[in-house]
Amino acid sequence: MQLSLLTIGKGRIKYLNDGVADYVKRISRYATFTQFEIKEERASRGLSPHEIAEKEGERILRRIRDNSYLVVLDDKGTSCSSKALASRLSDLGLRGESRICFVIGGAFGLSKQVVEKADWRLSLSTLTFPHEMARLVLLEQIYRAITIIRGENYHK
Template identity: 45%
Template sequence: MKITFVAVGSVKKSSIAEASADYLKRIKRYAPVDIVEVKDEGASLKMPREDVLRKEGQRILSALGQGGYTVVLADTGSSMTSAAFSKFIEGLMNQGRKNVSFVVGGAYGLHKDVYGTADLVLSLSAMTLPHDLARLFLYEQVYRAFTIMRGEPYSH
């Protein structure tokens, strides 16, 4: 099963980028991975919030394409333990899913049309996380999910 991470913008802090690259490398031992970073509009006083969300949303929807399972991250989504998340990923694999995409929004979150394509809205935390940290946390949890599935010692 191929895993695609779709995110608005790029990771800015080098320390987070380095840690992210490490977890992505680890995930690639278990599954093919793609990273798609769509252009962010940024929080601008010149453009209304809804316009920013709409433009970024259009880019995300174009990147997602058709036919995959889509998980959208939001603080209002369903939460899971690491063990439950591992079972969730394993379930997708057992269903024969070819692609799963995880979507991380930008400064204002995600447009309603992106939520409309979601098969699951997932919360990493009830708190709002910075974009870069949300991505790192997601990568770590995906890696952890694979180690749990295989009974490897990373997850105690």
């Protein structure tokens, strides 16, 4: 299975970047994993939050491969337990979905076009996280799901 993560902007907080690097390394032992940091639109250009999300959305859509199963993080999406995430990823693999692409938007969220293209809108929590923190939480949950699928004892 090939997993990818598209995010807006670069991680700027060292301790979060360290955690991200750790989970990328862990996930990469079990699956092909790639990360793409997409340039964030500068708010200083006089654009509205909606226009910023639209411009970033265009960049995101250019990076998504046509045959990818698209999972977008969305506060209006469905939430699930770690075991349910593992089950969903396992089911996708059994259905022949070989590419799964996760997308985390920037400060102003995701454009309507990106959300509409999604196969699954996933909510990590009803709480709001900075997108850099959401990246770390998502990667930990992907790793946890993989270990659940494999029957390893990371998840207790």
